[in-house]
Amino acid sequence: MSAALADQIAAGEVVERPASVVKELIENAIDAGANDIAVVVQQGGRSLIQVTDNGNGMDSEDLVLAFERHATSKIESADDLTRIATLGFRGEALPSIGSVAQVRALTSVNLNEGNEITVDGGKSKGVKPAPAVGGTTIQVKNLFYNTPARRKFLKRPATENQHIVEVVRRFALCYPGVAFSLTSGGRETYRLPPAELRQRIGAVFDRFYQQSLKEVFLEKPPFEVEGYVGNLNLVRGRPGEQYIFLNRRAVQDRLLNSAVYSSYRSLISRGEYPFFVLNIAIPAEMVDVNVHPAKSEVRFQDEWRVYHVVKTAVTEAIRDIPGMIPDLASPIERELPRTFPTSTTAGIPHQAPAAGLFEAAPRPASGPDSDDAAIRIGKTVPGIDPASSVDETARARPELLYNPESIWQVHNRYILSQVTSGIVVIDQHVAHERVLFEEARKAFAGRALSSQTVLFPQAIELAPDEFTRLVDLIPSLERLGFRVREFGKNTVVVDGVPTDVVWGREREIIRDILDNYGEGRSGTEFFDQLAAAYACKAAIKAGDPLALEEMVSLVDRLFATENPYYCPHGRPIVVHLSLQELDKRFERI
Secondary structure, three states, rough: OOOHHHHHHHHHHOOOOHHHHHHHHHHHHHHHOOEEEEEEEEEOOEEEEEEEOOOOOHHHHHHHOOOOOOOOOOOOOHHHHHHHOOOOOOOHHHHHHOOEEEEEEEOOOOOOOEEEEEEEEEEHHHEEEEEEHHHHHHEEEEEOOOHHHHHOOOOOHHHHHHHHHHHHHHHHHHOOOOEEEEEEEEEEEEEOOOOOOOHHHHHHHHHHHHEEEEEEEEEEOOEEEEEEEEEEEHOOOOOOOEEEEEEEEOOOHHHHHHHHHHHHHOOOOOOOOEEEEEEEEEHHHHOOOOOOOOOOOOOOOHHHHHHHHHHHHHHHHOOOOOOOOOOOOOOHHHHHHOOOOOEEEEOEEEEOHHHHOOOOOOOOOOOOOOHHHHHHHOOOOOOOOOOHOOHHHHHHHHHHOOOOOOOEEEEEOOEEEEOOOOEEEEEEHHHHHHHHHHHHHHHHOOOOOOEEEEEEEEEEOOOHHHHHHHHHHHHHHHHHEEEEEEEEOEEEEEEEEEOOOOOOOHHHHHHHHHHHHOOOOOOHHHHHHHHHHHHHHHOOOOOOOOHHHHHHHHHHHHHHOOOOOOOOOOOOEEEEEEHHHHHHHHHOE
């Protein structure tokens, strides 16, 4: 095997895509003591990647050695591998990059005489004098120009650029005291001055994040955990905003992520992911970072001890979020329906009169011959107010609206009603989700949903990659009834929302749509994904109280859909308890 081929094979372990080059060059800059790092890319890093820092720089001898394989000044013996304190240590990054690209490096120690070297496909053209730049600038051009098979499998520039944005974001969160800037295609994506971590999070994402953070700090020798976790406003429908740093090194570890998720167990549902930025300080000899060429995987000496320290730290930080504090109400009080008073006299809970539970129910206007085969309740006639399905006796006596033999709400979560064949129980959230999903699909295929103008237009500040995706989605959002326009750097303003959306939830819904927006999707699959994301977030929630008219209208709209029994994600909407099943339960048959 030739030396050139060996270099290209080795480069494949280090340089997977343009973002890998950016990562390696930023790591070298930080190891060199830089506190100001500027990244410039063009065409998603295909044609140009340039990283400039104000670090210590290199003299001419070190500059030559920097592009030699395994030539590193960061470790001197095998023992050093047990206490690695730098981000880079193998001496593979620059040689690997130089073997698959055209590289030019300019560097100087302080503002003394500078030096320059050019490496083309692994071949050095020697060092020559250059202006003193007070640090190091490395330009990488035409990545994979000599390995066309690998270049062919790069994604489109916008996708590669998103990976680069994520790399810069990760370092910016890990090193808030370092200034970072990122310019892509001549457009400035980030300009981040040194800041405290809370301010840096707000600058990297948006100010809404900064206002929704809970500080984490736990010192339990020999470990220390510090950083921030998000409250429930920052819970997302996809992973991606979870950052764990180990001794200021970004790592990927399922066990540590699980430690954070387990702390949120009583607050979030399956498929939801909290926001967190955590740095774990641990003695270098207790962790092995020399596991994978990308240096993102680690192996702990005592992983379960680290797990419990992280879980304890996060649990303490979020203990005052509503839902973490146990319900102190007595079991009797917790079981009482919300429509009944819970005051006590002489310590005895007040009981609602039994007669109020079993009075004759008002008969729906549609009569007893309603369509039970479809389990339709509250059936209405087009153009007639849904409330007209309840007779005037019920109107005169509001307390009868929630009679068990009519239609009523249980725990602000389920809608119950009697039908001729038994009882139906409807999950109000997934019922509304099904309605909105089918309406959204029809909007993509034909006429757009109607829109209502918000009283106070809401500005939404986004991360740069999210802003780019949202701009692409604006035509689709308009089909759903949103009116969105660009408003300054990485910011949009929402002027209108669909008529089914409650004001104030625009941010949440749009963010969830972005979470479910996949690159390269098109056609029916793409629109179904957007429709499902919109429906899930725009639907009424478990815990939202509904008036009788709202319940009747919701059920009527549900059974007008193509599939009223399952939500877009496959969850059941309607549970039917037949009279026969009830009779068996009570041993009547």
